[in-house]
Amino acid sequence: MSHTWKHDRAAEQIDKRIKDIETVEIVDYVREKDLESIPTAKAYRVDGVHLYADILNLEDMLHCTDFEGETCHKRTLRFLNQHFRAVDRILARTDAKRVDFHNQRLHALISKPYNTQSGAEATRVNQAVAIAQLIIDVLKETGDSDENIPAAKVRVGIDSGRALAVNNGRNGYREPLFLGEPANRAAKIANGSTSGIFLTNLARMAIGLEELEEPAKTALTKAEIEACQKAAALEVTAQSIVDEWEEDMEKNPIGTFQFTSHTPPFRTMDIPALTPANSRRQEALSIYADIDGFTNYVNRHIDDRPEDVVKALHVIRAELERVLTNDFDGRRIRFIGDCVHGLLCEGTAQTTDVEETIRTGALCAGGLRSSFDLALKKLGENGVDTEGLGLAIGFEFGSTAVSRLGLKGDRVRCAVSRSVLASESEQTRCTGVQTAIGQVAYDKGPAAIRDLFGKTRKANSLDFDAAVDGLAAKEQKAESKSGGGLLRSAAPAAASGFSFPTQAAGPSKKPASFA
Structure with a gap:
């Protein structure tokens, strides 16, 4: 097929997708459900706390060499892989749901206890702060000097509220997607250059902290974090996660x-x-x-x-x-x-x-x-x-x-x-x-x-x-x-006319605007 867009073809496909969802079911999320396989025509209203953890030094990894060659990409992928495996272990041990891990950004949800319980929102925010600090502490220890992999510098944004959970994927690759303000606000407050834990005013008020004019500029203090950790009483420590991670890395090495x-x-x-x-x-x-x-x-x-x-x-x-x-x-x-x-x-x-x-x-x-x-x-x-x-x-x-x-x-x-x-x-x-x-x-x-x-x-x-x-x-x-x-133009015709065997990737030309 030539590379072109046609109105009639697009119209036909859009009509089919509209027919797929003529009837949509909306359900309140008040007990444990499998959010990884939500039907296309269904959504859950979820009251929860959203946590975004942003690894601040990914761009540094991509510039670890002047030329963006294989070495740079190998180190970056290993950097992300090591930290992903550590963070995923934290979420599994703290009953938080991994929503998405996209390159340097992690999105997680704390949905328990449900809003049917008294003080549920404050409990969830305290847990989110404790999990955030656990992520920061663990990722300080999961670098690898032998492989030129530094520890991750992390900034965490947290917000609380109600969102719609829908299916996020197609063709066998499905995961939940949360639509609405809490996920968006958490992502925005996580977007910055300073490490630490940052709460929106809604999340701050849920645990009795004062509102701030610019909450994205003020990280939680050590005392505020310790208060949340005490309230959350997580049954896991940073050292235990690091020990488990090291054992896992030894048993299941990433490889080259x-x-x-x-x-x-x-x-x-x-x-x-x-x-x-x-x-x-x-x-x-x-x-x-x-x-x-x-x-x-x-x-x-x-x-x-x-x-x-x-x-x-x-x-x-x-x-x-x-x-x-x-x-x-x-x-x-x-x-x-x-x-x-x-x-x-x-x-x-x-x-x-x-x-x-x-x-x-x-x-x-x-x-x-x-x-x-x-x-x-x-x-x-x-x-x-x-x-x-x-x-x-x-x-x-x-x-x-x-x-x-x-x-x-x-x-x-x-x-x-x-x-x-x-x-x-x-x-x-x-x-x-x-x-x-x-x-x-x-x-x-x-x-x-x-x-x-x-x-x-x-x-x-x-x-x-x-x-x-x-x-x-x-x-x-x-x-x-x-x-x-x-x-x-005829230049790329060979790509569609016949194929070449997969081969080792050679060096690419240096982009003109990169150092």
């Missing part, structure tokens, strides 16, 4: 990360089969598409028509993934809340066609926005309120490593690189109608890319037709709009 490159298209990459010894690495384009305004949207509907939230999320994300994988041969790495992260690549296993990859990235971004707009229209026609929703898109190019962390049977997928961090950063500087391109992709792409995005490296309302027209205006190619298909 070994890379091969994948023959494009990336949609054929078998991520569930990846292990440290069977990881992928090559130059590729990283793209983030985030549903803008979704937290406020959830807040408006969590009591009034929560079914609309489930329907909108399911339809929009399913269509975004379809565009990325089916229309543009990319690979979805994971859903991160209301955001989708993916990779795509043009060329061969030996050589990435840089300009064509960046050109396809721009077209894919346009296709994502065209499908998003069409999904909103069709949801509205089916009685689903979508007011206030937008799509913020960011993408960047560079050498990227893809693997899975953890132990067999419980591994999490991971894509790390400077360009992955940069593409997420590009997305965050966009409004719901904007698309941003990273500096490396801007510099390495064809001249038409620079004309399309301008000096700000941002474009407004860049749908598929606008992307096609913008590229065609400079390149003078025989391209057509969405109804008739887009003719691609």
Whole structure:
């Protein structure tokens, strides 16, 4: 299939997804339930405390060498793997639920005791603070000087409130996703450069602390943390976790990360089969598409028509993934809340066609926005309120490593690189109608890319037709709009015509804007 977006094809698929969720069931979460296998058309209202732990020195790891080569990526993946296994052990021993572990960010939920019990919220916040301090203390000890792996510097954000738990995944890769303010506020207050434990004012008031004008600037004091630890009375210590972790690492060593490159298209990459010894690495384009305004949207509907939230999320994300994988041969790495992260690549296993990859990235971004707009229209026609929703898109190019962390049977997928961090950063500087391109992709792409995005490296309302027209205006190619298909340049034809055997990944070119 040529890399093009077509209205009729998108409309047909969106209609199918809407039909999947004609009837949605909303249930209060008041007893133990399996949140890892929530049906698509069901959601739970969950009162709980959300904890986000952000490893602050991931970017330092990605810059541990001047050149972003294999050594840098091997150290970074080992760094994340060691700390992930330690944190996962903490959550298992403290009855907290791991919601997501996305590169440097952990999202966990403390849902017990349920709100049917007196003082439940205060108990949960105390537990969350005690768990947070346990994470900080343990990760101080889980570095490895022999492997040049430092201890992790951690900042934790905590909030309390009610959210909707829905299915977060497709095709056998399922985990819970929590929609609403508490998860969002915890993530925001965890986003900073100073280590420590930070509580929102709602979480602070739940345990009797005073409100602050800027809670993100004031970490809990040692005395406040000790009070929470005493109230929580966790039955595990940092030393016991470290001892167990060391024993586990000895019995189940991580092994050496070994890379091969994948023959494009990336949609054929078998991520569930990846292990440290069977990881992928090559130059590729990283793209983030985030549903803008979704937290406020959830807040408006969590009591009034929560079914609309489930329907909108399911339809929009399913269509975004379809565009990325089916229309543009990319690979979805994971859903991160209301955001989708993916990779795509043009060329061969030996050589990435840089300009064509960046050109396809721009077209894919346009296709994502065209499908998003069409999904909103069709949801509205089916009685689903979508007011206030937008799509913020960011993408960047560079050498990227893809693997899975953890132990067999419980591994999490991971894509790390400077360009992955940069593409997420590009997305965050966009409004719901904007698309941003990273500096490396801007510099390495064809001249038409620079004309399309301008000096700000941002474009407004860049749908598929606008992307096609913008590229065609400079390149003078025989391209057509969405109804008739887009003719691609011949450079990457070998990737789809025949395949090369998987081979060891060689060094990639140094991105122009990185030291």
